[in-house]
Amino acid sequence: xxxxxxxxxxxxxxxxxxxxxxxxxxxxxxxxxxxxxxxxxxxxxxxxxxxxxxxxxxxxxxxxxxxxxxxxxxxxxxxxxxxxxxxxxxxxxxxxxxxxxxxxxxxxxxxxxxxxxxxxxxxxxxxxxxxxxxxxxxxxxxxxxxxxxxxxxxxxxxxxxxxxxxxxxxxxxxxxxxxxxxxxxxxxxxxxxxxxxxxxxxxxxxxxxxxxxxxxxxxxxxxxxxxxxxxxxxxxxxxxxxxxxxxxxxxxxxxxxxxxxxxxxxxxxxxxxxxxxxxxxxxxxxxxxxxxxxxxxxxxxxxxxxxxxxxxxxxxxx
Amino acid sequence: xxxxxxxxxxxxxxxxxxxxxxxxxxxxxxxxxxxxxxxxxxxxxxxxxxxxxxxxxxxxxxxxxxxxxxxxxxxxxxxxxxxxxxxxxxxxxxxxxxxxxxxxxxxxxxxxxxxxxxxxxxxxxxxxxxxxxxxxxxxxxxxxxxxxxxxxxxxxxxxxxxxxxxxxxxxxxxxxxxxxxxxxxxxxxxxxxxxxxxxxxxxxxxxxxxxxxxxxxxxxxxxxxxxxxxxxxxxxxxxxxxxxxxxxxxxxxxxxxxxxxxxxxxxxxxxxxxxxxxxxxxxxxxxxxxxxxxxxxxxxxxxxxxxxxxxxxxxxxxxxxxxxxxxxxxxxxxxxxxxxxxxxxxxxxxxxxxxxxxxxxxxxxxxxxxxxxxxxxxxxxxxxxxxxxxxxxxxxxxxxxxxxxxxxxxxxxxxxxxxxxxxxxxxxxxxxxxxxxxxxxxxxxxxxxxxxxxxxxxxxxxxxxxxxxxxxxxxxxxxxxxxxxxxxxxxxxxxxxxxxxxxxxxxxxxxxxxxxxxxxxxxxxxxxxxxxxxxxxxxxxxxxxxxxxxxxxxxxxxxxxxxxxxxxxxxxxxxxxxxxxxxxxxxxxxxxxxxxxxxxxxxxxxxxxxxxxxxxxxxxxxxxxxxxxxxxxxxxxxxxxxxxxxxxxxxxxxxxxxxxxxxxxx
Numbered sequence: 001x002x003x004x005x006x007x008x009x010x011x012x013x014x015x016x017x018x019x020x021x022x023x024x025x026x027x028x029x030x031x032x033x034x035x036x037x038x039x040x041x042x043x044x045x046x047x048x049x050x051x052x053x054x055x056x057x058x059x060x061x062x063x064x065x066x067x068x069x070x071x072x073x074x075x076x077x078x079x080x081x082x083x084x085x086x087x088x089x090x091x092x093x094x095x096x097x098x099x100x101x102x103x104x105x106x107x108x109x110x111x112x113x114x115x116x117x118x119x120x121x122x123x124x125x126x127x128x129x130x131x132x133x134x135x136x137x138x139x140x141x142x143x144x145x146x147x148x149x150x151x152x153x154x155x156x157x158x159x160x161x162x163x164x165x166x167x168x169x170x171x172x173x174x175x176x177x178x179x180x181x182x183x184x185x186x187x188x189x190x191x192x193x194x195x196x197x198x199x200x201x202x203x204x205x206x207x208x209x210x211x212x213x214x215x216x217x218x219x220x221x222x223x224x225x226x227x228x229x230x231x232x233x234x235x236x237x238x239x240x241x242x243x244x245x246x247x248x249x250x251x252x253x254x255x256x257x258x259x260x261x262x263x264x265x266x267x268x269x270x271x272x273x274x275x276x277x278x279x280x281x282x283x284x285x286x287x288x289x290x291x292x293x294x295x296x297x298x299x300x301x302x303x304x305x306x307x308x309x310x311x312x313x314x315x316x317x318x
Numbered sequence: 319x320x321x322x323x324x325x326x327x328x329x330x331x332x333x334x335x336x337x338x339x340x341x342x343x344x345x346x347x348x349x350x351x352x353x354x355x356x357x358x359x360x361x362x363x364x365x366x367x368x369x370x371x372x373x374x375x376x377x378x379x380x381x382x383x384x385x386x387x388x389x390x391x392x393x394x395x396x397x398x399x400x401x402x403x404x405x406x407x408x409x410x411x412x413x414x415x416x417x418x419x420x421x422x423x424x425x426x427x428x429x430x431x432x433x434x435x436x437x438x439x440x441x442x443x444x445x446x447x448x449x450x451x452x453x454x455x456x457x458x459x460x461x462x463x464x465x466x467x468x469x470x471x472x473x474x475x476x477x478x479x480x481x482x483x484x485x486x487x488x489x490x491x492x493x494x495x496x497x498x499x500x501x502x503x504x505x506x507x508x509x510x511x512x513x514x515x516x517x518x519x520x521x522x523x524x525x526x527x528x529x530x531x532x533x534x535x536x537x538x539x540x541x542x543x544x545x546x547x548x549x550x551x552x553x554x555x556x557x558x559x560x561x562x563x564x565x566x567x568x569x570x571x572x573x574x575x576x577x578x579x580x581x582x583x584x585x586x587x588x589x590x591x592x593x594x595x596x597x598x599x600x601x602x603x604x605x606x607x608x609x610x611x612x613x614x615x616x617x618x619x620x621x622x623x624x625x626x627x628x629x630x631x632x633x634x635x636x637x638x639x640x641x642x643x644x645x646x647x648x649x650x651x652x653x654x655x656x657x658x659x660x661x662x663x664x665x666x667x668x669x670x671x672x673x674x675x676x677x678x679x680x681x682x683x684x685x686x687x688x689x690x691x692x693x694x695x696x697x698x699x700x701x702x703x704x705x706x707x708x709x710x711x712x713x714x715x716x717x718x719x720x721x722x723x724x725x726x727x728x729x730x731x732x733x734x735x736x737x738x739x740x741x742x743x744x745x746x747x748x749x750x751x752x753x754x755x756x757x758x759x760x761x762x763x764x765x766x767x768x769x770x771x772x773x774x775x776x777x778x779x780x781x782x783x784x785x786x787x788x789x790x791x792x793x794x795x796x797x798x799x800x801x802x803x804x805x806x807x808x809x810x811x812x813x814x815x816x817x818x819x820x821x822x823x824x825x826x827x828x829x830x831x832x833x834x835x836x837x838x839x840x841x842x843x844x845x846x847x848x849x850x851x852x853x854x855x856x857x858x859x860x861x862x863x864x865x866x867x868x869x870x871x872x873x874x875x876x877x878x879x880x881x882x883x884x885x886x887x888x889x890x891x892x893x894x895x896x897x898x899x900x901x902x903x904x905x906x907x908x909x910x911x912x913x914x915x916x917x918x919x920x921x922x923x924x925x926x927x928x929x930x931x932x933x934x935x936x937x938x939x940x941x942x943x944x945x946x947x948x949x950x951x952x953x954x955x956x957x958x959x960x961x962x963x964x965x966x967x968x969x970x971x972x973x974x975x976x977x978x979x980x981x982x983x984x
Contacts, residue, residue, distance in 0.1 A: 054869035061878035063771060065691045067702070077858035081850065097834060098846040098853070102724055103712055107850070109757060110711040116761045120892065123688065123770030124880040128892025131765060135758035136900035142757075143750035146724075150746060153728055159843040218879055222865050295904040302747075309743045313731050 009261070010094035014084040017240075021083075021232035022046035024239065024276055031280035046232065053225035061122040061218050068121040071114045072219065072226040078111040079230040083237040087244050089264035090252035091162040100159040101149050105142070108193070108237075111230065112138055119215030130214025133291060137192055137199065137211065140298035145189045147305035151182045152245055154312045161244060169248035177318050181308035183246050188301035190238040192294070194231065197283040199294050236272075239279075243271040319368055320377040320394040323402070323445065326361045330354070330438035337430035347420040350430050351413045358409035358437060365402035368394060374814045378447065385450050388507055393447035396814035397579065400655065401444045401571040404662045408564035409437045411790050412556040415670045418786035419556055422677050428469040429554055436462035436560070440568050449498040449507040456494065456572070460487040460536075463565060466557045467549045479548035486535050486545040493532035494572070497525045501580065512580050522581045526588050529576045530595065536569035538622045539629060540599040541937045546622060547606070551614030551682070555673025558614060562621040563666035567658050570628055577636070578651075578819040586640040586735050592633030593738075597745035600626030600752040605909060608759045608901055609933065611894040612682045613672045616763050617665065620708065623752055624661040627723065628654050630745055634726050635820055637738050644822035646729045649837050651820050652812050653722035659808065660715040660801060664707040667794040671701040674783035674791070675767065679776040684894040686774040687767040693780040698768045700791035705760040707798040710753045713851035715801035718835070720753060721845055722809075725837045755901075762897045771888040803847040806833045895931070902933075910934060 026046045033040025060069070082104045085096055099107065112134065119131035153159040155176065156167040167173060192199040195212035204210050216227050244251065252264035289297060311318045333353055340346030368377075377394040384390040394402075416433075423429055439459035446452040464487065468480035498507070500521055505511035517525070535542035550561045577584070603622030610616045631654025638647035674697045675690060676682055691698040707714035727749075730742040772778035782788075801808050806827035813823040827835050834846040865871075878884050906912035910933040919925035962970075 051869075054865060056870065057872040057874055058870075059876045059879075060873055062875050063689065063692070063878070065769065066695075067691060067698075067769070073858040073862050074854075076861055077854040080857045080861075081853045095849065095853070097840065097844045098832075098849040099712075100843045100845060102721055102843075103717075103845050103850065106710070106712050106717055106721075107854075109709075110706070113706065113709060113711055113757055113761060117765055117769060120761075120765035121691075121769040122878045122880075123888065123891045124878055124884065125890050125892065126881055128770075128897065131761065132892055132897045132900055135761050135897075136904060139751070139754045139758050139901060140904075142754035143747060146750040146753075147743075147747055150724075150728060150743070154731060158841055159725070159728065160841070163841055217881060221873075222870060226861065226865075291900070292903065306743065306747050309746070310740070313739045313743050316731075 006092055006094040009090055009092050010084070013088055013090075013093060014080070016088060017083045017233060017236055018080065018229075020272070021229065021236040022050060024236050024272055025232045027273065028235075028276045028280045028283075031277055032284055035280060035284045046228075050225050050229060053220075053228070054222050056221040058221035058223055060220075064122055064218065068118055068218075069223070071118040071121075072223040072230075074114050075111040075230045076226045076233075078107045078114075079233045079237070082107040082111075083233045083240075085161070086237055086240045087162055087165050087251060088240050089268040090256060090261050091165055092252070092255065093162065096160065096162050101153065101161050101164065102146070102159055104161070105145055105149065108234065109138075109142060111234075115215055115227075118219075119217075122218045124218065126214045126217050130211050130217070133211045134215060137294060137298065140295055140302055141189050141192045144185055144298060144302040144305050145193075147302065147309050148182045148185045148189065151178050151305060151308035151312055154309070155179065165244045165248045165251055166253065168245055169251065174317075178308040178311040179246070181304040181311075183242075185301040185305035185308065186242060186245075188297065190242065191282075192298055192301075194235045194238060196279065198286050198289045198297065201288050239272060239275045240268075243268070243275060247271055319364060320379045320392060320445075323361060323364050323394060323441075324379060324381070324392060326357050326364070327438050327441045327445070330357050330434045330441070333357075333434035334431050334438070337432075337434060338427070341427040341430040347423060347426050347430055348417060350434070351416040351420050354434055354437060355410055355413035355417065357434075358406040358413060361441065362403055362406035362410055365394075365399045365406065369396060369399040369403060369811060369814065374818075384448075384454070385507070388448060388450060390451045391447035391508055391510075392445045392451070393509070394445065396818050397571070397574065398444045400659075400812065400815050401567065402441065404567050404659055405437075405440050405444060405564050408560055408567075408662050408666050409440075411666050411670075411794055412560045414793070415559070415673070415787050415790035416556040418784035419554075419670075419673055419677060423554065425469065428471070429466060429557070432462045432465040432469075433557070436466060436557070440565060443568050444571055447509045449502050449509070449512070452509075452572075453491065453495060453498065457491055459565065459568065460491065463549075463553070463557070463561055466553045467561075468552070469554060470552070473552075475548075476552040479545070479552040482545045483549040486542065490532045490535035490542075493528045493535070497528035497532060497576065500525050500528070501576075509580060516582055519585065523585065523588070525581060526577055527591070529573060530591065533569040533573040533576075534595065534629075536572070537566045537625045537629070538599075538603075539595050539625060540602050540622065541941050543599070543603070543622045544938060544942055547610075547615050547618040550618040550621065551612065555614070555669055555676060558618075558673070559666040559669035562618060562669060563662040566621060566625055567662055570625070570632075570658055573629075574632065574819065577632075578639075584636050584640040586637060586738065589633045589637035589640060590737055590741060592629055592636060593741055593745050596626050596629030596631075596633050597748035598626070599623070600630060601748045601755065602626075602909070604752050604755040604759055605905060608755060608762065608898045609906065609910065611684050613675065613684055613687070613763065613767060614669070614682050616684075616759065617668050617672060620756065620759060621661075621665060623756060624657065624665070624708075627720070627749065627752065628657050628661070630654075630749060631657060631719075631723050631726070633745075634723070634730070634742070637730070637733060637742075638726075639820050641733055641735070643729075643732060644820055645838075646726060646732070647820040648816045648822040648824050649722060649729070650726035651816050652809055652824050653719050653726060655812050655815060656722065656805070656808060657716075657719035660707070660719050660798070663794050663797050663801065664704045664714075664716060667700060667704040667791055667798065668708065670787060670791050670794070671697055671704060674787055675780075678780040678783060679774075681774070681776055684763070684766045687772070687777045688770045688774075688888065688891065689772040689777060690768045690780055693772075693778075694768075694782045696788050697783055697791065700788070700795045701768060702764060703795040703798055705764045707802065709757040709760045711757065713799070713802050713847045713854070715798050715805070718802060718805040718845070718847060720749070722837055723749065725843055728843075729838070758898075758901060762894060766892075766894045766897060770891050773888050773891070773893075799851075803851045804833055805845075805847060806830065806835050809835060902931075906933065909936070911936060
């Protein structure tokens with residue numbers, strides 16, 4: 001019975017993240033448009049875009065290699081596996097022990113590695129500029145998130161996400177300075193990793209400042225659809241991660257019944273809506289940075305995360 | 319079993335003179351490398367059998383060579399068995415690669431005799447059980463590798479590399495000689511006697527510093543690394559693979575053997591020194607690598623990074639061992655040794671790939687490569703595996719050892735000393751930075767040389783390499799994946815080494831369901847490379863099948879889009895230097911004193927604008943150049959002594975004698 005519930009829970013989670021990811025992106029776009037007093041595209045527009053792209057022919061550049069065609073699937077697989085291992089509505093994930101938080105981050109790192117390679121495959125100037133800037137951002141964002149993970153894991157005594165979530169939900173955690181720093185660092189990294197303003201603009205095309213769009217410029221059809229879906233999954237993953245670590249209340253425990261799972265699912269949707277709204281609000285109220293301001297922004301995240309870890313080393317209660 | 323190993327090593331040594339004869343024959347290099355392959359593969363199997371022997375016997379042998387009253391002592395225990403596996407696995411792979419690659423050698427007479435001797439030297443270092451044999455073998459290994467470094471002696475760069483290497487190798491041996499002198503002053507040269515003796519705390523601390531200098535200069539620890547990026551790329555590529563993948567590991571062996579085995583219980587501050595050297599080595603090494611455009615130099619600098627990671631792991635193990643937390647020490651130590659093994663695999667693979675590229679195009683400069691994935695698809699695939707593995711990304715092996723290292727760092731708040739409490743998180747941050755830089759570095763290496771469009775005619779007309787070279791690369795790539803998805807097997811094989819060196823082992827791994835690895839407890843952390851790999855493969859293939867069936871599988875080719883500005887000139891692509899420009903600008907302005915000088919012509923002038931990049935190696939300028947200048951200054955002053963008359967020489971001798979007698983008398 002328990003095994004059945006775990007399998008159900010894990011399967012539901014995999015499908016849920018896949019189905020919800022475009023909705024979250026659509027929601028953020030809608031809120032941003034409303035904040036700018038525009039009507040904005042319908043909530044379901046990302047789904048329509050995906051379906052439309054999937055049905056189209058792939059137009060492949062003449063000198064694209066086999067790697068270029070495989071990379072969308074690799075990226076999608078890596079991101080999907082990572083996203084299905086972050087607890088959303090319930091902690092009882094069947095396979096949560098296969099990869100802890102460090103491994104989840106590294107899986108996303110694999111996806112990024114391949115994406116940066118894809119940008120260089122066709123041999124265009126735009127692809128190179130995107131890849132080059134992406135790895136520059138990654139060299140600061142990855143250590144920052146790893147140090148954040150260190151700080152959180154040392155407080156919770158585990159790098160397994162369900163255990164972290166359970167600990168954060170309990171009363172043992174209390175108010176800690178290091179957690180506050182870790183939260184700010186994680187938020188900054190999440191903005192950078194998902195190519196949001198102020199680091200990158202998800203709405204631009206054909207601009208010298210773009211990073212993510214420049215790397216995927218040569219993609220079309222189903223390949224582009226998969227890459228878009230991967231980035232939507234990544235956004236959902238980061239929002240779920242922040243929700244699961246810093247707002248863990250209401251998440252169904254590992255041995256919860258159906259009612260608790262339903263409550264957990266409803267609360268999860270609520271958390272997504274609130275965090276998505278905050279993201280849209282933040283993005284509309286700030287300007288995009290110059291490329292060489294980004295390292296300072298991310299450097300602040302790295303310093304905060306390192307400080308959070310140091311505080312934890314210095315004292316158990318901070 | 320030790321006699322089998324010694325016989326095999328003796329055969330390798332005997333192959334060296336045979337190499338002189340064979341180098342004149344048309345198929346000589348094939349025969350020699352074939353013999354090396356058989357011998358090293360057998361040695362590797364022998365050592366592996368010994369490592370996996372559940373009884374973990376310690377075997378000894380004495381040969382009547384070396385010092386007459388001492389003889390040469392040899393010993394095969396778990397530690398030497400593990401390093402024998404690493405040395406001979408690398409040796410076998412390099413020999414297999416050279417079966418094909420070696421036939422392109424222009425002057426085989428300069429490579430063939432030294433190659434088996436070099437392999438034998440590394441084996442003897444690992445087997446030696448007295449200080450004299452150890453040092454002789456160490457020096458033999460250095461000299462034979464030096465001969466291989468200068469084998470292409472007509473290039474001025476290689477001669478300089480060989481000169482710097484020779485100097486640094488002598489410095490390293492001198493430090494080791496002093497270390498053994500300090501250790502052996504009471505008990506004598508035999509390692510067993512040294513192990514039983516109890517040197518004072520001050521003496522053992524001195525030995526640790528000397529050993530760190532001696533082995534660190536061979537392994538490439540910053541700031542003793544200056545020779546490594548010069549010498550490793552200068553050798554023929556299979557030897558570069560051996561030097562980077564294997565010889566640096568022999569240096570790690572020397573450090574572990576002396577500090578963990580021969581010396582008594584460690585002091586906690588030893589680990590501070592090791593961590594303070596290891597962490598910056600990891601980050602600086604890979605930052606240097608990012609700034610290079612020579613493909614083999616990138617790999618050599620990345621070796622420095624990985625050695626930094628290994629020494630960080632060893633430093634953590636020392637710290638935990640000194641504070642009595644030997645179960646965490648076992649975790650850190652196993653992580654370090656696993657990284658030794660992993661790095662031997664992927665660095666050999668990458669150097670072989672670089673060799674194949676060099677052979678196919680004749681250039682090492684990435685700015686002249688590009689698009690090789692079309693011309694050398696198999697090499698490109700193997701290189702891709704190597705690049706992902708060395709960037710510490712799942713599901714390959716590099717990730718596993720770094721993951722274990724991070725788990726050990728997460729346990730370090732338990733350390734009581736304040737110095738370590740502050741240093742360990744900083745070192746953790748440096749390791750995280752190094753991992754991110756490594757990914758950037760290998761995106762650059764692979765993206766610039768293998769992807770994109772060819773930047774020169776030689777790259778456009780490259781051809782796939784031969785089947786032996788491919789076999790060696792694919793075997794190593796398969797091992798990289800295997801060690802990544804089934805790390806439990808490898809961790810369990812390391813248990814006897816960890817038991818002997820730090821007195822504890824990691825929990826037994828292979829019995830767990832689905833071959834998960836659990837370094838401490840299941841509630842703390844676990845990782846299952848196999849399932850991650852299977853899941854990702856399943857998700858990828860499901861998505862591919864579903865989309866091809868349900869949506870569309872049509873595809874057509876068209877010119878590149880490039881936002882409407884496609885340009886047929888391949889020079890429009892990003893180059894190796896421009897790829898790392900953002901990172902150079904962010905990190906390089908401090909570390910390399912990098913400056914960009916843009917020179918714009920006046921408005922009416924038709925002159926092109928120029929951009930000059932200035933970078934300086936601050937370590938070379940700050941440490942090596944002053945020493946070289948001081949030596950130059952002193953020798954110039956002393957030089958006048960060469961041009962004196964006989965009368966003055968006699969006076970000088972007389973004065974010297976008087977001073978000497980006075981010193982003795984007082």
